[in-house]
Amino acid sequence: MRNVAIIGCGQTKHSGRRRDVNLAEMVGDAVWNALEDAQVGPHEVDAFTVGNMQGFGGVAQPEQWLGDWIGAPGKPVLRIATGGSTGGCVAQAAFYAVASGLYDIAVATAWEKHSDSKEPGATTGLAHVGLGNTLNMINFGVSFKHLLSMVAAGAAAGVACYQAMYYMHRSGCRVEHLDMVAAKDRRNAANNKYAHLQWPGCTPEDIAKTKWVAYPFRYGHICPASDGASAMVLACEEVARKRCKKPVWIKGLAAYSDEENQIMSEGAGGIGILDASQQIGATMSAIKAYKMAGIKDPQKEIDLAEIYQPFPSQELMFAERLGLFDEGTAWKALEKGETDINGKMPCDLSGGVNATNAIGSSALQRILECALQIMGKAEEHQVPKEVHNAVAHGWGGATNYIAVTVLGDSPY
Amino acid sequence: MARRVAIVGYAQSYHQHDMQMTREDMVFEVAKGALRNAGISREDVDTVITASTDFLDGRTISNLYTSMAVGAYLKDESKVEEDGAFAAYYALMRILSGVHDIALVEAHTQGSVVNPHLVSNYTVDPLFERQYGDLNDISAAALQARMYMNKYDVSEEQVATVSVKNLANAACNPHAHRRMPDVSIEVVLSSKLYYDPIRELTMSPISDGACALVLACEEKAKEITDNPVWIEGVGSCQDGYLRDRNLDKLDSLQIAAKDAYEMAGITAPFAQIDVFEVSEKFAHEELMIYEALGLCREGKGKTLIEKGMTEKDGEIPVNPSGGALGADPICATGLVRIMETAKQIRGEANGYQIPNVHRALAHGQFGICAQKNIVFILGGE
Numbered sequence: 001m002r003n004v005a006i007i008g009c010g011q012t013k014h015s016g017r018r019r020d021v022n023l024a025e026m027v028g029d030a031v032w033n034a035l036e037d038a039q040v041g042p043h044e045v046d047a048f049t050v051g052n053m054q055g056f057g058g059v060a061q062p063e064q065w066l067g068d069w070i071g072a073p074g075k076p077v078l079r080i081a082t083g084g085s086t087g088g089c090v091a092q093a094a095f096y097a098v099a100s101g102l103y104d105i106a107v108a109t110a111w112e113k114h115s116d117s118k119e120p121g122a123t124t125g126l127a128h129v130g131l132g133n134t135l136n137m138i139n140f141g142v143s144f145k146h147l148l149s150m151v152a153a154g155a156a157a158g159v160a161c162y163q164a165m166y167y168m169h170r171s172g173c174r175v176e177h178l179d180m181v182a183a184k185d186r187r188n189a190a191n192n193k194y195a196h197l198q199w200p201g202c203t204p205e206d207i208a209k210t211k212w213v214a215y216p217f218r219y220g221h222i223c224p225a226s227d228g229a230s231a232m233v234l235a236c237e238e239v240a241r242k243r244c245k246k247p248v249w250i251k252g253l254a255a256y257s258d259e260e261n262q263i264m265s266e267g268a269g270g271i272g273i274l275d276a277s278q279q280i281g282a283t284m285s286a287i288k289a290y291k292m293a294g295i296k297d298p299q300k301e302i303d304l305a306e307i308y309q310p311f312p313s314q315e316l317m318f319a320e321r322l323g324l325f326d327e328g329t330a331w332k333a334l335e336k337g338e339t340d341i342n343g344k345m346p347c348d349l350s351g352g353v354n355a356t357n358a359i360g361s362s363a364l365q366r367i368l369e370c371a372l373q374i375m376g377k378a379e380e381h382q383v384p385k386e387v388h389n390a391v392a393h394g395w396g397g398a399t400n401y402i403a404v405t406v407l408g409d410s411p412y
Numbered sequence: 413m414a415r416r417v418a419i420v421g422y423a424q425s426y427h428q429h430d431m432q433m434t435r436e437d438m439v440f441e442v443a444k445g446a447l448r449n450a451g452i453s454r455e456d457v458d459t460v461i462t463a464s465t466d467f468l469d470g471r472t473i474s475n476l477y478t479s480m481a482v483g484a485y486l487k488d489e490s491k492v493e494e495d496g497a498f499a500a501y502y503a504l505m506r507i508l509s510g511v512h513d514i515a516l517v518e519a520h521t522q523g524s525v526v527n528p529h530l531v532s533n534y535t536v537d538p539l540f541e542r543q544y545g546d547l548n549d550i551s552a553a554a555l556q557a558r559m560y561m562n563k564y565d566v567s568e569e570q571v572a573t574v575s576v577k578n579l580a581n582a583a584c585n586p587h588a589h590r591r592m593p594d595v596s597i598e599v600v601l602s603s604k605l606y607y608d609p610i611r612e613l614t615m616s617p618i619s620d621g622a623c624a625l626v627l628a629c630e631e632k633a634k635e636i637t638d639n640p641v642w643i644e645g646v647g648s649c650q651d652g653y654l655r656d657r658n659l660d661k662l663d664s665l666q667i668a669a670k671d672a673y674e675m676a677g678i679t680a681p682f683a684q685i686d687v688f689e690v691s692e693k694f695a696h697e698e699l700m701i702y703e704a705l706g707l708c709r710e711g712k713g714k715t716l717i718e719k720g721m722t723e724k725d726g727e728i729p730v731n732p733s734g735g736a737l738g739a740d741p742i743c744a745t746g747l748v749r750i751m752e753t754a755k756q757i758r759g760e761a762n763g764y765q766i767p768n769v770h771r772a773l774a775h776g777q778f779g780i781c782a783q784k785n786i787v788f789i790l791g792g793e
Binding site for chain 1: 414465466472479484485486487488489490491492494498501502504505506508509510531536537538539645646648649650652653657663667694720778780783784
């Protein structure tokens with residue numbers, strides 16, 4: 001296998017409504033920022049991998065229209081979409097494009113412009129996950145029992161609160177801990193100039209004052225719907241060593257889908273849900289990615305993590321599934337401040353998805369933020385220690401798609 | 413290429429207008445069929461790549477339900493949101509990287525669920541063209557057809573000859589959707605006019621269908637089968653957006669074909685390739701594809717079809733299976749082309765087998781006026 005490195009990163013400012021740019025211009029900004037950061041000319045790019053959730057912005061196959069803004073005409077463009085994990089899968093596709101030996105320099109870019117659709121995509125878009133299938137099922141005379149199990153899931157928040165209850169019951173974590181995670185992520189976001197929900201000095205008490213949405217989630221726990229884009233330039237070892245002072249190597253990756261956690265699988269006649277917080281797919285992905293990366297003990301060897309956590313319970317849960325903490329102990333580590341910037345295992349120093357959620361882009365941003373920390377370019381949210389290895393995570397679908405990527409400062 | 417990769421198993425559905433089957437059932441059938449054809453089980457598969465699009469499926473995260481049906485659960489998987497040939501391309505990259513050895517590739521669309529021509533209106537620039545509401549894949553293809561026909565003096569009869577050839581070929585292919593053994597130029601030119609000069613029989617039908625392939629690296633392929641079909645070359649390219657490109661030429665296909673030929677060491681495609689399976693969503697596109705693939709000089713596509721050179725018994729048979737005019741289950745169409753060429757190389761194309769096929773070309777496209785193109789060169793031992 002060829003070694004593949006990230007040699008440049010670019011992103012745009014995220015906010016609820018980017019009225020200053022249209023979709024094509026916004027993606028263009030991210031790609032040009034990445035090319036500039038990598039000091040690579042557009043003519044040198046061999047291939048593009050792109051992705052977003054096309055229903056959320058209301059444009060079908062948007063890369064065909066906006067390709068001209070990112071220098072894609074005349075080049076191979078591969079479009080990937082897997083729900084929330086799209087960005088992670090787009091980056092992984094760029095990795096494979098270079099690792100395969102077919103291309104030397106690839107650009108991965110992912111975006112979302114929620115404000116282009118009439119209602120925030122996270123609610124309408126995810127309702128459509130069930131709707132299309134429901135209509136189809138009615139067509140075939142399937143009973144309404146199945147319809148209930150899909151629509152009553154309540155889109156992303158419904159899936160997540162169901163899962164959070166499993167997790168809290170299993171680990172002993174309480175709502176106070178969710179307040180702490182959300183407050184930490186908003187504080188962290190205040191140090192990230194690209195982030196959406198910035199709240200300097202936010203405390204768990206501030207979060208606890210917000211209204212309940214669906215137990216165990218308060219309004220202050222839930223991610224926003226953002227407009228934004230991000231991009232990375234990936235290159236083979238030969239190019240990376242020549243062009244970049246501190247390339248960030250992709251050492252391990254995996255994207256196992258997890259059937260058992262699909263919240264609909266019980267009603268839809270799949271195998272029953274045992275425990276929505278089990279996340280075998282995440283565990284399997286982590287094991288494979290660490291093995292590829294040669295990491296034996298992630299608790300010791302991983303220096304920081306970027307976890308895809310639109311809901312705060314997921315930061316704790318996935319940290320455990322990624323092997324960063326022992327089962328059921330993440331909330332205890334949180335109490336001790338281990339996931340803070342000065343802690344043992346800083347999590348989501350960028351504020352993560354909890355503060356910025358441009359869905360297609362979110363999982364790519366996790367990888368990008370790890371890369372920035374390793375390169376030492378994270379500016380105000382740079383961790384005050386040397387980062388050798390970092391892990392980036394993304395989830396999508398009904399928490400059944402996972403993308404785990406392990407990055408490091410050396411390819412070995 | 414770093415490793416040799418082969419196609420070792422395949423299956424496709426009986427493409428038809430309304431399959432009366434859920435997408436999950438359809439996908440399960442082809443995935444199971446491809447594994448059975450290869451003689452392996454789900455446990456042997458390392459990675460699964462599927463292809464479908466959210467708009468065409470009418471649901472967000474279109475693979476959410478089908479990834480169970482295709483057997484992707486607890487597998488390293490991903491979804492390509494375009495033609496299935498791109499899914500095969502991604503699976504190929506995954507195997508070439510050395511991370512995976514055996515890949516299952518699956519693509520499907522049920523055109524009967526959401527009208528694909530309606531969806532195509534959402535593909536055009538949302539700020540300008542979509543607002544007019546008059547641009548869709550058919551009207552854009554009509555512009556393309558007129559530009560091409562005017563530039564090279566191509567008649568409607570010559571374009572209709574492509575439909576006659578492919579629809580008659582489809583009659584021999586039990587998997588094809590639109591099978592018309594007795595079709596003639598008159599029948600084609602008297603079919604319903606959509607946007608001049610595009611008629612019902614010069615555009616592809618709306619089909620339900622799915623296709624699946626199993627790809628394997630050299631060591632595994634030799635264990636699995638005695639006659640693997642090797643991927644010798646691949647090339648892919650995206651053209652500029654509709655208003656910023658030459659509509660009368662398939663520039664991106666030309667680049668994709670050049671890359672694929674270079675990788676496969678092909679210098680004279682006319683002589684070195686025995687059979688072609690191309691995705692001609694509209695009859696005139698097949699003539700443009702001949703030119704972009706370098707089978708004839710620019711503007712001479714009409715000569716090939718007129719002289720019958722691309723007929724089943726011609727010198728360079730194109731679309732013996734009936735092509736996209738015979739059946740167009742959109743995301744599966746490109747993957748079906750790869751499967752049909754693999755069948756020709758293996759000698760399994762009962763009823764439309766071309767004798768002595770050693771090397772074949774499969775083409776997939778996606779987007780309005782074939783904005784994106786991908787070319788595979790396949791070969792036998």
